[in-house]
Amino acid sequence: MSPGPAGRPGRREVLASGALGAAGLLLAGCGLRWESDAPDLPLLPREPYPGLDVLSAERDRTRAALVALSSVGSPAGAPARGRLTATLAGRLAATHRADVAALDARLAQVGSGADGAATPPASTGSDPASPPASPRSSPRPSSAPPDNPAAGPSATAQVVSAERADLGAGVVSAAVAGAAAADLPVLVAARVGRAGAARLLGAQVPGAPPDPRVPAAVAGRLLDLVAPAVYGLEVAAAQAAPARRETATAAVDALSVARDQLDELAGPAPTPVPLGYRLPFPVTTPAAADRLAAAVLHDLARDLVAACAAVPGDAGALRAIAGWALEAWTWRARWGAAPASLTPPASPS
Numbered sequence: 001m002s003p004g005p006a007g008r009p010g011r012r013e014v015l016a017s018g019a020l021g022a023a024g025l026l027l028a029g030c031g032l033r034w035e036s037d038a039p040d041l042p043l044l045p046r047e048p049y050p051g052l053d054v055l056s057a058e059r060d061r062t063r064a065a066l067v068a069l070s071s072v073g074s075p076a077g078a079p080a081r082g083r084l085t086a087t088l089a090g091r092l093a094a095t096h097r098a099d100v101a102a103l104d105a106r107l108a109q110v111g112s113g114a115d116g117a118a119t120p121p122a123s124t125g126s127d128p129a130s131p132p133a134s135p136r137s138s139p140r141p142s143s144a145p146p147d148n149p150a151a152g153p154s155a156t157a158q159v160v161s162a163e164r165a166d167l168g169a170g171v172v173s174a175a176v177a178g179a180a181a182a183d184l185p186v187l188v189a190a191r192v193g194r195a196g197a198a199r200l201l202g203a204q205v206p207g208a209p210p211d212p213r214v215p216a217a218v219a220g221r222l223l224d225l226v227a228p229a230v231y232g233l234e235v236a237a238a239q240a241a242p243a244r245r246e247t248a249t250a251a252v253d254a255l256s257v258a259r260d261q262l263d264e265l266a267g268p269a270p271t272p273v274p275l276g277y278r279l280p281f282p283v284t285t286p287a288a289a290d291r292l293a294a295a296v297l298h299d300l301a302r303d304l305v306a307a308c309a310a311v312p313g314d315a316g317a318l319r320a321i322a323g324w325a326l327e328a329w330t331w332r333a334r335w336g337a338a339p340a341s342l343t344p345p346a347s348p349s
Contacts, residue, residue, distance in 0.1 A: 049110040051183045054175050059103035061165045062190045065197070066096040068162040071155055084156045084201055091338045092197045098341035099190035106186050156201060163198040170206035171195050171322035177315035184308040188322050189342040192305060196329040196339065208323025212261055213316035218307070219265035222321065225303050226259045228277040229328070232296040235279065239289035244335065248293070251331035255300075258324045290336060297332035298340055301325045305342045 072089035166173055171191045179187055195205040214222065233255060237248035283292050304325035311317040325342065333339050 046111070051180050052107070052110065054179050054187065055103055055107050055110070055183060057166075057175070058187055058190050059100060059107065061162075062096050062099050062103065062194060064165065065159070065162040065194055066093055066100065068155075068159040069093045069096070071158070084159060088200070088339075089159070092193075092200075095193045095197075095339050095341040096190075098343050099186075099193050102186045102341075102343040103190060106183065160198055160201050160203050163194045163201070164203055164205065165194070167191065167195050167198065167205050170319055171326055172315065172318045174315070177318055178313065181309040181312040184312060184318070185306050185344045188305045188308045188318075188325065189302075189344065192301065192322065192326050192329050192342055193339070195326050196333060199326075199330050200333055200339075205326070206323070207326050208258065208320045209316070212265070212320035212323075214262070214265050214320055215311070215314070215317065216265060216267050218310055218317065219262045220267075220269075221310075222304070222307060222324075223259065223262040223266050225300060225307070226255065226262055226324070227273065229296050229300040230255050230259050231277045232279065232292055235283050236289040236293040236296070239283050239286060240293075241286035241289075244286070244290070247331075247334050248289075251293070251297070251335060254327055254331060255324075258327065293335045294332060294337035297328045297335070297337070298342075301328035301332065302342045302344070304328065306344055 069089045069092055072084060072086050171188060176184070176187050176191065198205050230252065233248070233252045237245070237252050240248040279292065280295065281288065281292070283289055304321050308318055308321050311321065329339075329342065
């Protein structure tokens with residue numbers, strides 16, 4: 001077909017322009033515009049979050065420990081070290097519930113969400129739906145009744161096995177050491193909770209290495225956490241009841257080692273170290289000493305867990321910081337306070 005006269009569009013041009021005009025009207029009717037800066041449409045699936053497997057695995061391990069604890073029998077009194085009673089099982093279950101909830105929240109935040117599996121109710125002496133005991137509450141242990149039943153060897157062994165899962169090298173495994181900074185606090189909190197539970201039941205879980213390696217700047221900030229805590233424990237130990245004095249002295253000694261190591265790692269301080277620190281309340285009785293020790297050790301463990309976010313990828317520093325957090329958690333429980341979760345407060349998504 002020959003082209004049309006000059007100055008007039010041919011048949012093909014008329015049809016093509018009509019098709020483009022119709023397409024434009026269709027797109028305009030759908031509310032779409034051709035814009036150079038328009039965002040890409042989500043036609044391709046998003047890449048999974050790199051830390052998804054680590055978070056999911058720790059959530060599953062903590063839930064497994066909760067399942068094992070739920071098998072412990074009827075209510076019982078205060079436990080002796082290395083002995084699992086229903087009271088201790090209920091308290092540990094409460095901390096694990098808080099940790100599972102925090103891990104689920106983090107998974108939802110990064111795009112996975114909870115897997116929908118039901119968290120088992122604890123058939124223990126404490127309300128499984130209740131939150132962990134407040135660290136500010138009195139840590140005085142309840143007196144054990146004469147018939148204080150404890151879990152049998154088989155049930156205890158199952159709980160210890162679940163609590164120690166993936167903790168053979170300590171709180172920080174190779175996978176945890178490679179986790180993102182935003183994931184470290186919730187991961188370390190859950191793992192310290194399980195490691196501390198295993199220690200209370202007589203199992204061995206490594207703490208901080210004897211020769212910690214922490215960057216000087218980080219060590220200085222950690223020293224600002226540990227030094228006041230040691231001072232508070234010294235005050236509490238001086239006022240502790242005679243039955244608590246040996247434990248108090250051991251707690252002071254253990255954390256004094258961490259303080260001295262951090263002091264050496266931090267290098268010379270620009271200002272003199274204070275001789276004392278302000279206490280949250282007067283400590284003149286054994287009961288007040290117990291309250292102070294519970295608060296100081298909980299705050300220290302929680303702050304150390306949060307500090308792990310400052311050293312992502314540094315396995316040596318992470319093992320030291322998480323190990324010191326485990327020491328604070330363990331000594332708090334041995335002093336007589338109920339176990340408490342170290343889960344950091346939820347951040348807005």
